[in-house]
Amino acid sequence: MPAVQKSGTVLIRAVEGAQGSSRGLEGEVRYVYYNEPVVTRVEPSSGALEGGTMLSLYGRGLEEGSNLTCRFGTGDAVAGRQETSTMATCVAPPRPVKDVVWLQVSLNGGADFSGSAVEYAYEAGATVDEVRPSAGDSGVDGQTVTVIGRHFGSGQGLSCLFGTRGRVRGMPMTSTAVVCVAPRGGPGAVGVSVSNNGVDEGQTRGGFVYSGDLKGKSAFVYYEGPERGGILVSLNGGADFSGSAVEYAYEAGATVDEVRPSAGDSGVDGQTVTVIGRHFGSGQGLSCLFGTRGRVRGMPMTSTAVVCVAPRGGPGAVGVSVSNNGVEGETASGIVSVRYEYRSGMSAKSVGRSEVRTGLGSGSVYSETL
Template sequence: PSRGGTMMTLRGVDASEVESGVLCMFGEESVAGAVGGDGTVVCRSPSSAGAGVVSVRLSEGADRRDLGQSVSFEYFEGPFIYDVRPTIGGLSGGTTVSVTGAGFFGVSAECRFGAEVVRGGQARVVTSSVVACVSPVAGAAGGVAVEVSLNGGSDFTNERVQYVYGASAVVSSVMPSRGNSGVSGQVVTVIGSDFQHGTGLSCRFGVTGSVSGLYESSSFVVCTAPSRTAGSVRVDVSNNGMDWSESQTRFLYEHADGVWSLSPSRGPVKGGTPVVVSVSGAGDSYSGVYCVFGTTEVA
């Protein structure tokens, strides 16, 4: 990158010919080089005014005697990053994270999550502003900085945009566990653990489509069940809209003569909450109506 600081290794240098300190000349800019016994010289690139290719050659001494080595070095602008989506994911990794920024180029990239680096098929440049990275496994919950490299890991961005690892959502039950088929808007409370507050919190009824979840606590999420045909479907929760629980909890869509709804759908355990039950499409002749809450009947 044009900010400099890239460690560059030049090979094929005869250390016996070097009489004094070696300089690496990046165009007209010089920096000190370190000579290794294996015929290498390591230089740290100076900053550049912008992108472009410069010639790098080696010299030594006050008169800068040319040592005959000359290679090309390309400076590029950036890159830098400013956002990741999703911002949270499970400890087991495997989440595809979109890193948004600028100055991305080429095809391959390397992504660093804390100290863990992913590369190859796990990191790729999508556009000049997006890099897709697959999160690695994490040993513990918590935030890590996400950075990107475009030159094989020699230089990474340094914006320290955070990605948070946490336990995956677990679903244990739903209330109510059944509702009417062909009706949308039925409120369902999902009970479980490790629910996380965030814009990605979602519920899924079946294997396709999802709805936003309303965070109540790490154990309760309120969802609006979408319209489905009659039948039993699995209910899952995702903290980031991508990685889903593996629940065996089911919600039953039943055929009904009418469309039922109630308001409010929740109340304190002490009871006494007035509840309005509305019905449409099933006629208007009712007598001797009772409400049953679980196994308790009230007039």
């Protein structure tokens, strides 16, 4: 077709015979000239090798054709959809290996492609293997979990999806660990997946249980994948579940009744206290939370006593709670009814030391009299 100066529609009619004696044939066709589309950016700019990522392309002149097509590199072309004159959408096809390709658009079904292009990166999709801890309280905000897996990124799109409870921003730690704050949710189990671009939903073998009022009871939660952990979430509304399962125990939350001594010097490190209460565990997550002053690791003595070193703090009183899993505390199952006071300029005090022997071993408990 000959070149023209502006876009528009022309009518084409076939003729026969020599010039000057030609006659028109019946019928005519319409031919559309359009301005070349310009692509300036794509969101997201990366996606999983498996494909299926919904992409939004932005630019100019994207509405004039009737058959929008997206081309990835020199090969794969897929049908797209025109949304406005400055935006179109298409779904990324799969690719066998990691790669960065040029993404172009066509408005005539692939006969001509735009001279402009944007980069799109194919990456290994994020995979979740485990969530630590795998359970928390329902109806509670601020419960932090560490998601363990593979191929985690570090970009702005990094996020965790808790089933239908919502997507939250992720804090990258390594390519195998990301920290997220579980959104508030009612009782029940949800699958947890990680997205590197804020759009894709990665593969998952991990989950999180919102425990509700189930503490003190035992339950079975269904499991999918290797024996290292995880919770199965049915993909068809509970009609089918995996035949494999692991036992998950709901336990009574740690409760603090007393702190000995109940006060110490402000601005001083290394002050040991004995926390007395109920339902204390002995695992690696055992810890004491001193209000906003910080969380410290606990040394288990018995199910009713744990020893912790109070973090340095300025004058004032703080609530003391105990967590068995390293996550729960003042805002979750650790019930705060006891406080520890940081005092300035404390006078002389007497210090006593006693040996404690338990099934977990022996140790020294220090007590102070003010």
